[in-house]
Amino acid sequence: MREPSGAGRYITRLRAAFARRDIEAAANQDELLVELVRLHARIIMRMPWVQSALAICVGVIVLPYVSLAAFLMWCVVSVGIEVLRANYSRRLLARHDEFKPYAVHRAFVLWAFAAGAAVGCGAGWCFFYLPVADQAVLGIVLFAMPAAGVAVSQSSRYIAAAYCLAILVPATACWMVIYPHQAFSAGVMTLVYCAFIILVAVEGEQLLLRSVVIRHQRDRLVRDLEQRNADVRIAMQQAEQSALARARVLATASHDLRQPLHALSLYSAVLAAGPAPEQLREVSTNIDQIVRSLGSLLHGLLDLSRLTAGHYEPESVPIELDHVVAAVCNEYHRTAAARGLSLDTRLAPVRLHGDAIAISRIVRNLLDNAIKYTAAGSITVEVSPLAESGATFGRVSVTDTGCGIPAEEQARVFEEFYQLDNPSRDRSRGVGLGLAIVKRLCELIGADISVESMPQQGTTFTLRIRSGREGANAGADASDIVDASELKGRTVFLVDDEVDILRSTQQLLGAWGMHTKTADSVESAKQLFVVNGVPDLFITDMRLRGGESGARLAAELRTIYDSFPVLVITGEISAAVVADVDAIGAALLFKPITPELLARAITRAIASMEIR
């Protein structure tokens, strides 16, 4: 196909723009037409006046030669059409946007054709009666009208073409009949003129289309910008809220940590003042209670901070959810019985991929909570499978018959330090971190936790655990389940500056059949290597006596002896500690440590070294 030139190219391009399949082009096209017909309608409303003036002027030229009746009839027809067209436009504008742009455009094309034809036919008829000079003047007027019509048509090439052709074709035809020798040149000139007029209209159409597209883009930009602003505002609000929440946690934590310290200081003064012997028992009970609450507060804060700092990486290994929950329930039968509560379990077998430690911890905290807030009745723990949209879910619910949570408080129970009905913050009722930890853990393992409660009737916490995907390391994880037999007979060097911890850990490791040698300082640790050689595993506390670092000690020993696996235990949660430990390629374990955690960490540390 030949490349079209000039007008053809523009028309092709415009048609391409109209023909684009995407919604925006369609919208633009629609909007273009709406815009066009409205502008056109607005101008058309003035046309009766223009047409009347034209009729008077034409009358001055033609009246000496044509009959008055014929002229008046022409006036009535041509001005009448303009009046009707203006009336149509006025009604259209009054309807605002509720019209079909295509239909209206077609109507305007017909109106333009009628108006043009009235003028063209009238003028052509006049040509037969006029002398040459007046014919020329009328011809000039006729050829000027389509030029004005382009502006009136508001760049619709169809309207412009209809008006232009309707005027000039009959008028030129009459001229050609009167002056046959000019027929060819008059016809060609008229056609060229019409083509030019239509071309100008097409150019205008393009311009209008471009302005509509630009307006669309601007509107979209503004919308995007507003959306973006809204997003930023929401993000800022969230950041502010989380900063507020952190500040609140910090303030409460510092208050809650200081209160028992003050009390301890007071009891120290009591002891120094020499209390009566019968008071000593009360003093010791109270101190014990304070220390316990202080301890659980510190543990809670450390756990929370560990979960927040992102050091806990949940695993996705095959677990039997009902077994995990049953093990936790077994820990609580005695506590529940001591408070006169029955602990009922309905555990349907559920197998999924998940993190047994996190789930145990969640269930433990929920049970703690249920027991704390239930004075009489029962606690029911249920495990059931759920299958939703093709995925496997495990559902764990803990229901109590306790005091319940008012609806307006339900969202707040997961906040740090929030405690129901404990305005005086009596610490013997716990520190208020249990559910905050539950929520954080749920976020980490991607589980949903919800609460339903009726005041005075009881509360149900429901956990929905989605089975994790069977990752690439699932096979390795499966063999990873704690198995003390793998630890049997291994030699461990254990370094910690606290003798109590050394002794209890040694007992635990001994129970798993490990041979443990202990050291409480850097020097005695080095001595162990000199005497016994390289162990199967080296476990050290991060902070050792005299400001020494366990990671540094391990690094130093590694430069002297063969490579051996290292497990560093720390109570500190700081980037510096993590970096130190990473630098020597050692495993890191955060306090507080449970036997399961320790066994798992040891198994991994040994396995990782054997693979190498």
Added chain:
Amino acid sequence: MKILLVDDHTLFRAGLRMLLAALGKDVVVIEASNADEAIAVAGDNVQLCLLDLALKTSDGIDLLARLKQTAPNLIVVIVSASDDAQTIRACIDAGAMSFIPKSASPEALTHALRQVLGGEVYLPDELSSASATAPRPHLTPRQRDVLRYLSQGLPTKLIARRLELSEHTVKEHIGSIFHALNVRNRTEAVICASRLALVGT
């Protein structure tokens, strides 16, 4: 001696009760865990009240004012976890006689309670030891009496009644005490008196 303990922390209250019993002879301790309990027993011939400023359910300074209203003769000692100068001044302003920070060391706590039981004023070091070496201003015995009652947080009218003087005379004494101590108001006078150990034994 009948002492009222107001604190919402049960274990702290118990410790304070034991310490008071160990330090003072014939001490009867009444405990209250909130404002209403405290007001209910305050008028009941209580001589000394140890008040925690940070009760969860009410403002400590408010309660201090209400206690002084219920029992104008009651000597109120604030025991508080906060120990900033502004809080201490506000308490003295509101009529407290002494201020014991909970964060004090065991020895300091014992010392503070001993002073309070002995009828003396105790204020934390940072307020009271600023110019312990300053020369002691000369006060007449009458002015010392007035200053002692001021330290107990008594209003002018009660001081006048105690000393069997007219209110006008008491006001004049207070004016000359201010002048002698180079202070501008009662609070500063009480703090200055405590600093220079002008009242008490």
